[in-house]
Structure formats: C-alpha cells, structure tokens
Amino acid sequence: MAFTTFFDHIPTIAYEGVESDNPFAFKWYDAKAKVLGKSMKDWMRNSVCYWHTFRGMGGDPFGPGTICRPWEDGTDSLDQALRRTEVVFDFLTKLGVEYYAFHDRDVAPEGGNLTETNANLWAVAKQLKKLQDATGVKLLWGTANLFSHPRFNQGASTSPNADVFAYCANSVKEAIDVTKFLGGENYVFWGGREGYNSLLNTDLGREGRHFAAFLGMAVDYAKSVKFRGQFLIEPKPCEPTKHQYDFDSATVLGFLERNGLADHFKLNIEQNHATLAGHDFNHEIAFATSVGKLGSLDANRGDTMNGWDTDQFPTDFREAAQAWLYIHQNGGLGSGGLNYDAKVRRDSTDVDDMFHAHICGIDTWARGLRIAEKIIKDGKLAKVLKTRYASYDKGIGAEIDKGRTDFRSLQAYIVKKGEAAPNASGRQELLENVFNSYV
Ligand code: XUL
Numbered sequence: 428m429a430f431t432t433f434f435d436h437i438p439t440i441a442y443e444g445v446e447s448d449n450p451f452a453f454k455w456y457d458a459k460a461k462v463l464g465k466s467m468k469d470w471m472r473n474s475v476c477y478w479h480t481f482r483g484m485g486g487d488p489f490g491p492g493t494i495c496r497p498w499e500d501g502t503d504s505l506d507q508a509l510r511r512t513e514v515v516f517d518f519l520t521k522l523g524v525e526y527y528a529f530h531d532r533d534v535a536p537e538g539g540n541l542t543e544t545n546a547n548l549w550a551v552a553k554q555l556k557k558l559q560d561a562t563g564v565k566l567l568w569g570t571a572n573l574f575s576h577p578r579f580n581q582g583a584s585t586s587p588n589a590d591v592f593a594y595c596a597n598s599v600k601e602a603i604d605v606t607k608f609l610g611g612e613n614y615v616f617w618g619g620r621e622g623y624n625s626l627l628n629t630d631l632g633r634e635g636r637h638f639a640a641f642l643g644m645a646v647d648y649a650k651s652v653k654f655r656g657q658f659l660i661e662p663k664p665c666e667p668t669k670h671q672y673d674f675d676s677a678t679v680l681g682f683l684e685r686n687g688l689a690d691h692f693k694l695n696i697e698q699n700h701a702t703l704a705g706h707d708f709n710h711e712i713a714f715a716t717s718v719g720k721l722g723s724l725d726a727n728r729g730d731t732m733n734g735w736d737t738d739q740f741p742t743d744f745r746e747a748a749q750a751w752l753y754i755h756q757n758g759g760l761g762s763g764g765l766n767y768d769a770k771v772r773r774d775s776t777d778v779d780d781m782f783h784a785h786i787c788g789i790d791t792w793a794r795g796l797r798i799a800e801k802i803i804k805d806g807k808l809a810k811v812l813k814t815r816y817a818s819y820d821k822g823i824g825a826e827i828d829k830g831r832t833d834f835r836s837l838q839a840y841i842v843k844k845g846e847a848a849p850n851a852s853g854r855q856e857l858l859e860n861v862f863n864s865y866v
C-alpha cells in the first residue's frame with residue numbers, strides 16, 4: 428500500500444532474469460537467491476541515500492537545479508520535509524531495498540535557532556520511525572552534515588573557531604541520538620571540511636588534536652547512551668577542501684591508531700573517493716579487509732576523465748566482482764551495506780530515472796557477486812595466491828612468520844646459502860586471463 432501516488436505508474440521492481448527486457452526489473456539481483464551460502468539480499472544490504480536521490484535537484488557549479496520533483500513545493504520547510512518522507516518510503520518499498528541512509532540536514536531543515544533546529548530533526552525522526560515500522564525498511568546509517576552551511580567554511584571540528592567545534596558537538600550528539608532512536612546500524616563521519624586550503628593559515632598540529640578530541644568525545648557519548656551502532660569514517664582525499672585529513676584508508680587508520688581511537692571505528696569506503704586518492708576502489712577494500720576494518724561501502728563510480736567526485740551509479744560489474752572476493756574474505760559487510768551514494772545526471776529529469784539508476788547499481792553489484800561466486804568456488808585464483816607465498820609455510824619462512832628469527836639468525840641462514848632462491852614468475856597476465864574467463 429503506497430502512501431502517495433507519485434510512483435503509481437511504475438511496477439514493483441522484481442527479479443526477471445537476464446532474458447527480460449523490462450526496464451523496471453532486475454536482471455541479476457534476485458533477493459532470495461542463495462549465493463555462497465547466503466541470500467543475495469543478505470550479502471548486499473542495499474541502501475538508498477537520501478541526499479542525492481531526494482535532495483539533489485541537479486545543480487552544479489555552472490548552473491542551478493534542473494530537476495523538478497512533483498512532490499516538492501520549492502521550500503525547505505518542516506512541512507515539506509515531513510511530506511517528503513512518505514515519498515521516500517514509497518520509493519524504497521517499490522525498489523525493494525531494505526535500507527536507507529541520511530544526514531540530519533537531508534531530512535530536516537535548520538530552524539531559526541539551534542533549539543528549533545534540534546526540534547525539527549526530532550519531528551521528522553518520529554515520522555521516519557512510523558514509516559520504518561510500517562514498511563520494515565531500516566536505517567543503515569545516520570550522519571550529521573557538517574559541511575554545507577557557511578559556518579563550516581573553515582572546518583567543522585577542525586575550524587579555528589571554537590564555537591563551530593561546539594556547534595558540531597551538538598549536531599553529532601543529536602544525530603547519534605536520532606540514529607539510535609531509529610535503530611540505525613552504523614554512524615558515519617565524513618569530514619568534508621576537515622582539511623585545509625592553505626598551509627599559510629593552518630596549524631596542522633592543532634587541527635589534528637581537535638579532530639582527535641572530537642572523535643574521542645563522540646565515542647564517549649555513544650558509550651554513555653548505549654548506542655550500539657558501528658562508527659565508520661569515510662575517507663576522501665580532497666573536494667571540497669584542497670587536502671582532507673581523512674585522505675584514504677591507510678591515513679585514517681594511522682590517525683586513529685596514533686590517537687588511541689582505532690578500536691572504535693571501521694571504514695566506509697567509496698569508489699569515487701578511492702580513485703580521487705589515486706587508488707583503485709579494490710585497493711581500498713582489500714587494504715581495509717587486510718586490517719579487519721572493512722565496515723561499509725558507498726557504491727558509486729567516478730569518471731576516469733574527470734578529477735572530481737561525479738557520484739555516478741555503478742556500472743562496472745568486473746570491479747564489483749573483485750570487490751566481492753575481499754568482502755567474502757571479510758565474512759560479508761557486517762553491519763554495513765552497499766549504499767548507493769550516487770546521483771542521476773542533471774539531464775535525467777524524470778522520476779523513472781531514479782529507478783533506472785538504482786536498478787543499474789544493484790544489478791551491477793549482483794552480477795559481480797555471481798561472478799565472484801564462480802571465482803571462489805573454482806578456487807584457482809586463491810590457490811595461486813597461496814602458492815606464491817609458500818616459502819613462508821615451511822623452513823626459514825615459517826620461522827620468520829612465527830617470530831622466531833632476528834637479523835643475526837637470518838644473516839647466518841642466508842650467508843650459508845650464499846644467494847636467495849630464484850623468484851617464480853608473478854604470472855599477472857595469466858591471472859588476468861583466468862579472471863576474464865569467469866566474467
Ligand atoms: C561526499 C560523500 C558524503 C558522505 C556522507 O563525497 O560521499 O555524501 O557519504 O557524508
């Protein structure tokens with residue numbers, strides 16, 4: 428039963444298989460199909476983001492929004508925010524996803540003062556709770572927008588203005604409370620303005636200490652209110668600032684370790700952020716997995732010809748297939764999911780395009796999962812990897828891995844041997860052929 432009529436012309440999106448030419452159907456995503464011991468739905472945990480899909484109207488730095496949604500009255504009022512929630516849940520249920528994610532400012536407008544702003548957020552949160560209960564859709568994660576308003580123009584918790592730091596504390600406290608109230612499974616920190624544009628006006632040491640103190644207070648607060656969701660940091664190297672402190676996964680983890688915070692966070696990795704940092708998406712996912720910190724994914728894609736965050740819907744099922752190898756190794760995404768942090772292009776102006784975009788993103792990741800299943804079941808690639816490190820399974824290698832060697836004993840070993848054993852071929856081209864054979 429729909430709450431509104433805006434999607435009446437669109438059928439409920441169902442799995443019809445690759446033979447289907449129905450544009451409003453999944454070709455690869457069969458929610459209930461068992462893959463590698465779990466349903467596709469349980470592997471994927473698909474989520475729609477509120478900001479792009481319901482608040483993005485196609486504006487860019489060269490021109491205003493081009494998209495007029497029939498349910499929008501052109502205001503950012505609380506009334507409009509409340510009415511919009513029903514449309515959101517109609518979209519989620521018609522698409523058949525189980526999760527959504529939002530920033531505080533996506534769902535509720537600022538008021539005349541901070542007390543009103545907090546009240547607005549709670550008014551909408553109560554409405555969201557009703558809709559969640561009525562539809563069974565769940566909150567993947569909540570977060571606070573600490574980057575759009577002009578008060579954040581010099582940073583959020585790393586602003587030189589201490590009042591802004593205090594303002595952010597209010598926002599994150601309320602956003603954690605609301606996320607907890609809605610049963611959110613994670614809470615995300617993306618530090619869009621946590622960085623700098625010029626070192627001439629920036630005290631790096633001081634900003635780093637403020638950032639760590641802020642995250643520490645968030646951890647303490649969550650503990651004090653028994654918020655059980657997973658804290659996630661979303662790395663991004665730049666945009667909007669020239670240099671952002673959460674540059675990439677390795678930088679974030681180093682920062683957390685240095686400040687005694689590593690136990691409390693995992694990573695939310697986004698494809699287009701990885702490529703802006705000069706990494707493959709899969710580099711970031713494999714790294715996070717290797718250190719036990721893979722939390723969730725913002726599934727989107729950039730454009731290799733552009734140097735900014737284009738936030739397009741995923742289409743690359745080969746990349747997704749490789750990602751699933753690491754996610755599988757990780758035992759799944761845990762409390763995380765695939766959040767389609769992507770927006771339709773500014774010339775894709777119809778309501779129908781919202782569906783086509785998400786169907787494509789979900790099918791891309793579903794197709795990748797089916798390819799990964801073949802790779803994992805076959806075991807050829809895993810065997811090559813195991814063999815490549817076999818010198819550590821016995822002899823001196825096993826001694827090294829068990830921590831039983833030092834420079835003296837290693838010197839004695841290799842001097843006696845006279846030269847290292849020859850390297851076997853890395854066989855990259857063969858492995859690329861093998862990978863292609865599953866696609
Ligand atoms: C920005 C971005 C954000 C975060 C949440 O590039 O990805 O939307 O996902 O703040």
Ligand code: CO
Binds near residue numbers: 697
């Ligand atoms: Co994101």
